[in-house]
Every structure is written in structure tokens, then in C-alpha cells.
Amino acid sequence: MAQEMLQASKMKLVFDYGVDEDNQPIHKTKTFNRIRLNAPADQLYQAATAIGSLSTQPLWNIERNDTYQIGE
Known part of the structure; x- marks a missing residue:
């Protein structure tokens, strides 16, 4: 059975x-890489605001935006 593993978050x-x-x-965007993988939405919202x-x-x-690796 295939599983997913969270690799990166932006x-x-x-x-x-x-x-x-x-x-x-x-609209113009600014992207922040290397966001803590286990950061909850509340913390991301506070940081973004x-x-x-x-x-x-x-x-x-x-x-x-989360990136997952899929494998067995």
C-alpha cells in the first residue's frame, strides 16, 4: 500500500x-520556503498577517503549499 510523507511546506x-x-x-505574491512541517494553520495565519x-x-x-513524497 502506498504512503505519503510530507517533504516540504511553503x-x-x-x-x-x-x-x-x-x-x-x-495580485503579486511573496513565497516563504522551509515552513515548519508541523506548523498549525493558526500559527501560519498569525505569521502571515x-x-x-x-x-x-x-x-x-x-x-x-505542501509537497509530499509518495512511496511504499
């Missing part, structure tokens, strides 16, 4: 930069 902050001339939203508060642009979204 946190991506998405900032809102308004809209372009075609009225399409402009603290980092986001340092920006002049509003924080639009917070994402977590």
Missing part, C-alpha cells in the same frame, strides 16, 4: 495591487 502571501486598465485584478501588515498593499490571500 507559505504564499498574495497582495492586492488594484486593477489594470482592463479592470482585471493585479504580521508580515502582511508590513506591506503598503493589502493582504488578499494566504496559501499553504
Whole structure:
């Protein structure tokens, strides 16, 4: 039976930069690598909002991207 093993975790902050001339939203991201694998969502949210508060642009979204190795 195959199993998955968490290898890496990244946190991506998405900032809102308004809209372009075609009225399409402009979002820019900042990715933080090497996030602690067992970090709960509450801690990531607190860290992301603290980092986001340092920006002049509003924080639009917070994402977590996990990478798994699948094997036996």
C-alpha cells in the first residue's frame, strides 16, 4: 500500500495591487520556503498577517503549499 510523507511546506502571501486598465485584478505574491512541517494553520495565519501588515498593499490571500513524497 502506498504512503505519503510530507517533504516540504511553503507559505504564499498574495497582495492586492488594484486593477489594470482592463479592470482585471493585479495580485503579486511573496513565497516563504522551509515552513515548519508541523506548523498549525493558526500559527501560519498569525505569521502571515504580521508580515502582511508590513506591506503598503493589502493582504488578499494566504496559501499553504505542501509537497509530499509518495512511496511504499
